Amino acid sequence: MTDSSLVKAARVSIVFGVLVASAFAFVSSFLFPKPPVPLARVNGVYANDHCGLLTMKDGMIIWGSSHAEFSLETDKGGLFAITKYFVGVSNNDGRCKIVSNSQQYPLYLRFNDENHPTMVSLLSYSPDVKYTFSRKP
Known part of the structure; x- marks a missing residue:
């Protein structure tokens, strides 16, 4: 050769x-x-001083009298919950409140830690504005 x-x-x-x-x-x-992330990992009540409380329990996010199903996923940014439609925060009337809109695309609800999450961030209708909810003990 x-x-x-x-x-x-x-x-x-x-x-x-x-x-x-x-x-x-x-x-x-x-x-x-990759095995699915256990839903129980994020179970708990999360609070924001301006927007109130939200509860995450076994694949359901609950706020006031409303609720939405979610699943958990991970990506390069870490752990997030995804719903079938938009769940976020509205502050249009000067009052912060959690809202949903089945006519809008879902946005990720991001957690601060993949294994032991203590905070979740929800986005608002305003670009790049997010609200952080802390897990109550």
Whole structure:
């Protein structure tokens, strides 16, 4: 074998190895999915001095006489709850209150810690405005 054919064979081997490793990683993500985050991890009552209380209990977020189902997920930003529609904060009338709107897309309710969350942040209708609710003991 000549030097150029050795270099060519090495390149082919490297490309083949990368393709096999990528395929294995892709297939593994479907065969061995990340286990779901237990809903009980976030169970509790959370308070905000201006907006009041919200309760998270076994996949249900409850505020006042309203409620919405949620699931828990993780991403690079950490733990979050996701509902089927918008649940957030409205401060339009000078009063802070938790609201829902089935006509709007859901937004993530972000927790401060993936394993032992003590705070959850809800977004408002206003861009980049969030309200943090602290877990009560």
